[in-house]
Every structure is written in structure tokens, then in C-alpha cells.
Amino acid sequence: MFDVRWERPLHQAGSPSAMAVTEQHLVVHERNTRLVGLDPVEGSVRWDVPVGTWPRAVVVAEPHCLVIPQNTGGLLCLDVETGEDIWQAEPGSFAGHVVVDEELVLVGGWRGYTPLSAVDLRTGVPRWRAGTHGGTVLPAVTEAGFLLGEPGGDSVRLIDRDDGRELTTWSLPEPLAGPDVGPAFRVEGGGFLTRCGDRLVVRIVPAEAKAEIVFRAERDLAPRAVDLCGGLLWLAGRRGGYTVVDPSDGAERWRIQHDRRFVASVASVAGGFAIADEGGSLFRIDLAGLVSERARLTQRIRDLREQGPSKFLLLAKGSLLAVDASRPSGHVHADHFGP
Structure with missing residues (x-):
């Protein structure tokens, strides 16, 4: 069974780039300008601060939370426990990407709008900046x-x-x-x-x-x-479905036929795996590649994030749902899978 532990309205469309999830922390943007720290277990509010509109990146690197709002050229560093400001940097407009490696933050390069640059995670002091604008993936x-x-x-x-x-x-x-x-x-x-x-x-x-x-x-x-879960490579089809492959030898394990596209990420749950389509449906896939459970929880799903054993978050059209999948269903929906 897919049990909804809690649900929180965001009062805006959910955005995968505006949410960060770890086992201890959950940070999400909502209500146009607010960034909120939530308790991952209960969904209760730990802190609520203004940061600007539609963040292009939210990253948790304990004890820090890094944010790039869309309406400013700033990189904000907050205390992930309290939401308090620690420092601000100015990487340039539309920096987009944020990646943390120990005490270093790499920022910029999204669509080539700003050069890549690096700042100190503890202080925000610049460490280096590329001499040219060059676009890169994350x-x-x-x-x-x-x-x-x-x-x-x-x-x-x-x-x-x-x-x-x-x-x-x-x-x-x-x-x-x-x-x-x-x-x-x-x-x-x-x-x-x-x-x-x-x-x-x-x-x-x-x-x-x-x-x-x-x-x-x-x-x-x-x-x-690609998505990796359970030692398997999950390849989402352009028009829907998944092809599941063993990355050690490139052998195809099974295919999941579906007429809708699946959102990014696969979660490990009791009895197998959980995947979600953009239309609001959740699927439990057993260890033989069969659909053992299907449930429609909302009208639209934009993202799925694993939280812990058999627990994950669903970012919906205007809300955030915490789901517990620790109780597997024994019924197989054979019409939802293919060779």
C-alpha cells in the first residue's frame, strides 16, 4: 500500500529545482518568495524565510543550505537548521548550477549565462572564476x-x-x-x-x-x-515506459510499458521499487519487473525523491506529499508491464 503520511500545500506549482531532500532535512520553495525548512518525518515547519522568487537551485550541504533565487544575481547561504543568513555572494545573473565539494561551492555555467566560479562554503569568499562564459550541464x-x-x-x-x-x-x-x-x-x-x-x-x-x-x-x-536503483539502470523512454538494464554487462532485464512519461528518480521500497508517472499515478515494481501495485494519489506529479527505507516524497502540481510504501501489495497488475 502507498500510505500518504502528510501533505503540504505549496500555493504554487512545484519545481524540482526548488527542493532539496536529505534524511535529516527537507527544504522547499513555496508561496512565491518563501523558503521553508520542514521536518521530513512530520512535515512540520522548522523555519520560514523570504529568499526571492523561483529558485534555480536549492542545495543542502549540512550545516548549510544554498539557494539561487531567479529574481536576483545572488547566491544565498543559510543555516539549514534555522534558516538564518550566513553569507551572500554575487556569481552573476542566471548562474543556475550549484554543486558542493567539501568546503568548495561551484556555481554558474547554466546555459552559458555566467562563467563558472568557486567560492568558499564557510565564508562565501571567491576562490576562482573562469575567464570565459561556457555552458555546461550540472x-x-x-x-x-x-x-x-x-x-x-x-x-x-x-x-x-x-x-x-x-x-x-x-x-x-x-x-x-x-x-x-x-x-x-x-x-x-x-x-x-x-x-x-x-x-x-x-x-x-x-x-x-x-x-x-x-x-x-x-x-x-x-x-x-539515467536513474540508478537496486544496482539496476533505469532508462526512461521519450514517450513513456522504462527499460531496465544491468550496468555491469549492458544486459536488458525487463521493460515497463506505459503510455505516459515517468518522472525522474526511482525509489527502493518494500517488495521492489516505486516509480511515478506525470499523470499522478504511482507504481510498485517487484523484483521480477512486474507491476504489483498501482495507485493514483494526485492529478500531476513533477518529481519523486527517496527519503529513506520505503519512504519518499512526491512533488505534485501544487503540493508536497510524503509517502510510506513499507506495506507491499500482493496483487499483480499484469496489464501494466511488458517483455
Whole structure:
């Protein structure tokens, strides 16, 4: 069973880029200009502060919360426990991306509007700034630095975390299929998985010189990051459904046929996995790839975020729902899956 633990109205359309979730913290933008810290278990308000409109990024890096409002050129750093201001920086208008690596914050590069720059997480003091404007997908953190790539570009590059200089470049077999919002790279073992072209999944390993093709789909895939859950690679179709693959050998495990697109992310729950479509329906997928439960909880779902064992959040059209999936259903809806 999918049990709704609590629901909170946002008084605006929910935005995946305006919410951050960890096991201990939940931060979400609502009511046009407010950023709210909620108790993840009960949904009660811990703090409520004004930050500006429609954040392009909200990131929790305990004990900090970083926010880029749309209507300012500022990067705000708040105390994630209280919502109090710690510092503010000025990376430039439409900076967009925010990534944290230990005591360093990388910001900028979204659509090439502002150069990439780095500031100190504790103080907001600038550390370095790139000399040119260059667009990139949301960077990924590696041991050596940050992984970057221009949407539609033919390469991925690694830059040094301390000064931003280029360290390594990998050529891609097809253009990088990076989303405008959200991650483009997924950590997998000692490397990173990313999407290329309409149908490819590629692995990049920092210690290796060449990118490796992991899987080539038979149908066009959604232009977004792959999902990883339960040791499996979940590939969302452009027009709906999932293809589920073993990333170790590229073997297809099963397909989930559906006429609606699934939102990003897969949650691990009792009896298997939980996925959600944009039309407001939740599905429990068992360990054989069969749909064991289906429920419609709301009119529209924009995002799914795993919180803990068998618990996740659904960002709906105008509200936030906390769901408990610890009680599996025993009935299989065979009409919702395919070979």
C-alpha cells in the first residue's frame, strides 16, 4: 500500500529545482518568495524565510543550505537548521548550477549565462572564476575535480577543483544529452554514467582515457540522466515506459510499458521499487519487473525523491506529499508491464 503520511500545500506549482531532500532535512520553495525548512518525518515547519522568487537551485550541504533565487544575481547561504543568513555572494545573473565539494561551492555555467566560479562554503569568499562564459550541464563531483559537459557537445571534461584548469577531456560517441535542469551524470562504481544522442548510455571513468558505451536502446530515450536503483539502470523512454538494464554487462532485464512519461528518480521500497508517472499515478515494481501495485494519489506529479527505507516524497502540481510504501501489495497488475 502507498500510505500518504502528510501533505503540504505549496500555493504554487512545484519545481524540482526548488527542493532539496536529505534524511535529516527537507527544504522547499513555496508561496512565491518563501523558503521553508520542514521536518521530513512530520512535515512540520522548522523555519520560514523570504529568499526571492523561483529558485534555480536549492542545495543542502549540512550545516548549510544554498539557494539561487531567479529574481536576483545572488547566491544565498543559510543555516539549514534555522534558516538564518550566513553569507551572500554575487556569481552573476542566471548562474543556475550549484554543486558542493567539501568546503568548495561551484556555481554558474547554466546555459552559458555566467562563467563558472568557486567560492568558499564557510565564508562565501571567491576562490576562482573562469575567464570565459561556457555552458555546461550540472557538474558532477569527482575525487580530482568537477566533471563538465556542454549540452549537445561532443566531449566531457574534468577541471581542477582548486583553480578551474582543464585536466582531462573525453570524446563522446554522440552529442551529450544533458537536461536543462537536474543532473546529467550518475555515479556508478568508480565512474559516471551519462546519456548521449537519442539512445546511448556511456560510462566515463576518470582513470581511463576513453568513454565506454554501456547500452544502446532500441527506442529513443528521454533527454535526462539515467536513474540508478537496486544496482539496476533505469532508462526512461521519450514517450513513456522504462527499460531496465544491468550496468555491469549492458544486459536488458525487463521493460515497463506505459503510455505516459515517468518522472525522474526511482525509489527502493518494500517488495521492489516505486516509480511515478506525470499523470499522478504511482507504481510498485517487484523484483521480477512486474507491476504489483498501482495507485493514483494526485492529478500531476513533477518529481519523486527517496527519503529513506520505503519512504519518499512526491512533488505534485501544487503540493508536497510524503509517502510510506513499507506495506507491499500482493496483487499483480499484469496489464501494466511488458517483455
